[in-house]
Structures are given as structure tokens and as C-alpha cells.
Amino acid sequence: MSSAQILVVDDEQEIRDLVEEILKDEGYRVRTAHDGASAREAMRDPVPDLVLLDIWMPDVDGVTLLKEWTEGGGPACPVVMMSGHGTVETAVEATRLGAWDFIEKPLSMPKLLLTVERALEAARPRPPQPGVGAEPAPEPVGKSQAMRRLREDARRIAVHDTRVLLRGEAGSGKRCIARYIHEHSPRRAGPFIEVSAGGLGEGLGVADLCGLEREGETVPGALELAQGGTLYLADVCEMEPALQGHLLGVLKAGRFQRQGGARVVDLDVRLIAGTRVELADAVRAGRFREDFYYYLDVVPLVVPALREHVEDVPELLQYYVNRLVERDGLQYREFTLAAQNRLRNHSWPGNVRELENLVQRLLIMGEGEKIDVDEVEAALEEAAREGTGAGRGLSADLHLELPLREAREAFERRYLQEQLRRAQGSVGQLARLTGMERTHLYRKLKALGIDPRESA
Structure with missing residues (x-):
């Protein structure tokens, strides 16, 4: 904040x-x-x-x-x-x-x-090359055939300085693979810059990517910061179509100008893009430019969902325990074999990110040296209540005896309260979850008497 x-x-x-x-x-x-x-x-x-x-x-x-x-x-x-x-x-x-x-x-x-x-x-003063020197990216964890093949394909792709399109569900580890490709490429000594395409507005997004010149001041954009290295464009599916066109023109030309500037800057960047949806479907639906899709889809690489390599769950559990103990100073705890087996049979809708969050919760909230199956079961049930499980209760809140307007308001209030709780009180995240424009969303919350701060 x-x-x-x-x-x-x-x-x-x-x-x-x-x-x-x-x-x-x-x-x-x-x-x-x-x-x-x-x-x-x-x-x-x-x-x-x-x-x-x-x-x-x-x-x-x-x-x-x-x-x-x-x-x-x-x-x-x-x-x-x-x-x-x-x-x-x-x-x-x-x-x-x-x-x-x-x-x-x-x-x-x-x-x-x-x-x-x-x-x-x-x-504010900008430190030189932000993002460089950050925590080293770990090697993708797992001894399963799927993960061995993924690492082999990533290393094979890394040596060729071409565009890469990473496909995979949210939380599956696309960013980790992007870093892995960068660190096994001839550009490894250069910067790795990550940009979330969903955070780029149609107008200001040009400045975010290409930089800005105003009143003698120069603010470098992501393309300039990534010079000599790799730019990872996360959630490219969320990029505004107009900005897609602008970036496509820059990438094809191999040069760009800062917004408000006159000097042409030659581009020396490798682009890796990540998407959690099929871009071909987005093209057919008119949400993504066809020419930009074909430009990106030179070397596609699929990052598997965790449910497709659940045999790696014990190794992932151990990795995140060690990482959180070392990084955050949490108490070391060990998963029992029964607990590990229970988690190997979990469906993991949130993929590796869900697993990391679960480990963090168990290390923070639990006590004792061992994490047993009962504690894991309770944590999974709590997570279900906070996520899809709680949402299933919405149907019980339908007031069919009320006039339509009042019933609709009752449903909207319950729906927004639930989504706000999932967003942990963040209206920005709530707007993303509901697909509502933020100004309209604030007015709706005010009309329904919902205070976002009470859900934080």
C-alpha cells in the first residue's frame, strides 16, 4: 500500500x-x-x-x-x-x-x-535497473515426466533468441519458467523485467512500455529497462487492443520513441509473453488482435497444471517449507506421509500458487513440528469456505418472496460482500473479479451500504 x-x-x-x-x-x-x-x-x-x-x-x-x-x-x-x-x-x-x-x-x-x-x-528517484538483482529465480521443481520435459523444452528454447508464448492456468508457474528461460539464455547477464499487461492502460500504457520525456526529465519504460535482457509480459490476454497494436508496431520496427520525445531508441529485447487463456479463442471473440497473436505464437510452451503432475506435490511441499523458513523466518514444520498423500489427491484449482499459500498458512497458524492429515484437512476446508465453497451458499440467499427490485438488491449485496471478502477488501481486485468499472462499482457499493474497509 x-x-x-x-x-x-x-x-x-x-x-x-x-x-x-x-x-x-x-x-x-x-x-x-x-x-x-x-x-x-x-x-x-x-x-x-x-x-x-x-x-x-x-x-x-x-x-x-x-x-x-x-x-x-x-x-x-x-x-x-x-x-x-x-x-x-x-x-x-x-x-x-x-x-x-x-x-x-x-x-x-x-x-x-x-x-x-x-x-x-x-x-520519486528511480533506482538503476529495478528488478535486476532481485531474488534469484528457482529452478522449476519436480521430478515428474511432465516437469522434466518442461525444463528440457525451456532450456532448448532458451538458446534461440526468439519470442516465446507461455500458456498455462493461473498460478501454474509461468513466471518461473520465463525466468528459467532467461537465465539459460545468452541474455542471462542482462535484466529480467516483468510487466503485467492487465495494469497497462490504453493511454498511459505507452509510457509504461516506451518511457516518457517531459520538461527535460526522462523516465525509462519497460522496453528500455529490459535492453539487453528479457521482457516478460504477464497476462498478455488482458492488454488493451490499441496498446497491442502499438507494441506490435514497436516490436516489428525494432525501435521506439519515448512518449513526448524525439530520439529513436533501437530495441534489443527478447519478449516472453504469458497467458492463462487460449489467445486463439480471444481472437475469435474479438478481444485480441489476430496479427499480434501470430506474432507472439512463434514458440509456444505449455506449463502444466499441478493436477497433471501431482507426484511432485511432496517435493513442492518441502521446497516451500524450506523457502518460507529461510525467507520469512517461519518455524520449520514437516508434513507427515499421510498429509502428503492427502495433498497428492487434492485437485489444486489454484495450482502451485495455491500450494504455496497453503504451506504458508500452515507454518504461520499451526503448532508443533509435524503437520498431520487432520490439520491439512481443516486448512483445505477453511480455504474452500473462503473460495468456491462460500460461493455455493449464495443460492440460499435468494429472496424469492420479495419484489424483483428488492430481491435483486439483496442478491447484489450478498454477491458483492462475498466477492469483496475474496478480494480481502481491495476494490481494485473486486473490480477485476466482478468485471465492473471502478467508478460504477464504488457507487453500487455506496448504494447498497457496503463499506470495503470493513472487509479488509
Whole structure:
């Protein structure tokens, strides 16, 4: 969670309240101001880390305020202008005066959050080559035929500097295989940079990938950070179609320009993409560009689900016990043979990630040197109640005796409460689970009397 402090300046209380609620849910500290006078006061000690500034206010317009701060030596923090009556001229003038960006109302909350994140990121010092020198990637664990074949195929692919498309269910270990390919390739001495395609917005995503130049400042993007190494594009299936087209053009040309810049940068990056859905199906459904799919699908590699190599479960259990004890300082505990056999017969819908989470829970919550089958059974039952098991109870909450509107509200309340609990109180994750746009989701939660913070 971020601890950055953001000042929201807007004369409309509804907008102030909505933006404040959303930003607080994302972990930011928020102050608000309703006009120019209160904004001037709020810009004094302590100075915020970022200002969201409305253009039109009753006493003074936002551009005039920005000009005041610029004449005083420049804004002490990034300023993002907001307006429902924006024009190109206003945006250009605000940018000339030092505004970091300009967004239009009605606000798109995903775009607002991405703009906030990018502005704060640009304002803080960037360590050289983030992601390099991180915890070394482990070799994919398992002595099963499926895992032996996967490691052999990965090593064979690694020596050829070509694109790779990793297919596999969520939690199956695609990132681990991507790192394994990188570390067995001629690029092993270069950086390994991971980007989640689902977090790239259509507009700001270009800057995230290609970098940004503004007011003499250069912020490198993922492509530049990965120069000489590997870029792993996780969940490529979630990338916006327009951004797919832009990236495809960059990759084919072998060069790119930073957003706002003029210099052409030659590209020296190996691309590995990961997907949990069949991209061919996404192409047929119109959710993924056909040309980008064929560009990526040069060397496909399937990462098997854990249920396809359950004979590796005992080795995986031991690996994660050792890793969590060493990394997190947890108490060492050993799975009994009966416990291991029970877990070999589990279906593992969440794959290796589910197994790691289960081991972590048992090490944290359990006592004693041994983890027996009864403790494993209880942990699996608890996980089922928190996941699909709890969802099965939704049908019992249908109020068929109520009028349609009230029954629908009752179901929506129960549904959102359950999904919010699964998301551990995160509205961002809730939006992903429900497929709802975040602004609409916040209004729905407020209308139903659901406080996300109570589910955190």
C-alpha cells in the first residue's frame, strides 16, 4: 500500500468525496480543498506528494493557481489538472506551466489511478535497473515426466533468441519458467523485467512500455529497462487492443520513441509473453488482435497444471517449507506421509500458487513440528469456505418472496460482500473479479451500504 499524500482540489463535493474514497482504498493519504483559497492553504506545510487540481472553481481557476505556484519557483510536487470543460488549448497551457498531466471529466477511475501512479513514480528517484538483482529465480521443481520435459523444452528454447508464448492456468508457474528461460539464455547477464499487461492502460500504457520525456526529465519504460535482457509480459490476454497494436508496431520496427520525445531508441529485447487463456479463442471473440497473436505464437510452451503432475506435490511441499523458513523466518514444520498423500489427491484449482499459500498458512497458524492429515484437512476446508465453497451458499440467499427490485438488491449485496471478502477488501481486485468499472462499482457499493474497509 502507498503512503503518498494527495491533495484533491475540486468545488464539487460529490467528486471530492468519490475521489477521496477511491484513493484511500488504494492506500493513499488524502486531503481535500473546495476552492482556490483552501488549496493555497493546503499547499503549505506539509506539502503533498501530488495535487489533483480542478480547472473551474468559484473564486479562481486552476490554471491561475498553477501559474502562481510556477512563478513561485515551480510546483513542489506533480500537479494533474482535471476539467469537464477541457480544451486542447487549456491542456497545452497547463502543461506549459508545469502540470504533469491533464484528464477530463467525467473521470475514468482506472485512468485516474494510472495517472496518479505514473506521476508519483516519475516524481520519486528511480533506482538503476529495478528488478535486476532481485531474488534469484528457482529452478522449476519436480521430478515428474511432465516437469522434466518442461525444463528440457525451456532450456532448448532458451538458446534461440526468439519470442516465446507461455500458456498455462493461473498460478501454474509461468513466471518461473520465463525466468528459467532467461537465465539459460545468452541474455542471462542482462535484466529480467516483468510487466503485467492487465495494469497497462490504453493511454498511459505507452509510457509504461516506451518511457516518457517531459520538461527535460526522462523516465525509462519497460522496453528500455529490459535492453539487453528479457521482457516478460504477464497476462498478455488482458492488454488493451490499441496498446497491442502499438507494441506490435514497436516490436516489428525494432525501435521506439519515448512518449513526448524525439530520439529513436533501437530495441534489443527478447519478449516472453504469458497467458492463462487460449489467445486463439480471444481472437475469435474479438478481444485480441489476430496479427499480434501470430506474432507472439512463434514458440509456444505449455506449463502444466499441478493436477497433471501431482507426484511432485511432496517435493513442492518441502521446497516451500524450506523457502518460507529461510525467507520469512517461519518455524520449520514437516508434513507427515499421510498429509502428503492427502495433498497428492487434492485437485489444486489454484495450482502451485495455491500450494504455496497453503504451506504458508500452515507454518504461520499451526503448532508443533509435524503437520498431520487432520490439520491439512481443516486448512483445505477453511480455504474452500473462503473460495468456491462460500460461493455455493449464495443460492440460499435468494429472496424469492420479495419484489424483483428488492430481491435483486439483496442478491447484489450478498454477491458483492462475498466477492469483496475474496478480494480481502481491495476494490481494485473486486473490480477485476466482478468485471465492473471502478467508478460504477464504488457507487453500487455506496448504494447498497457496503463499506470495503470493513472487509479488509
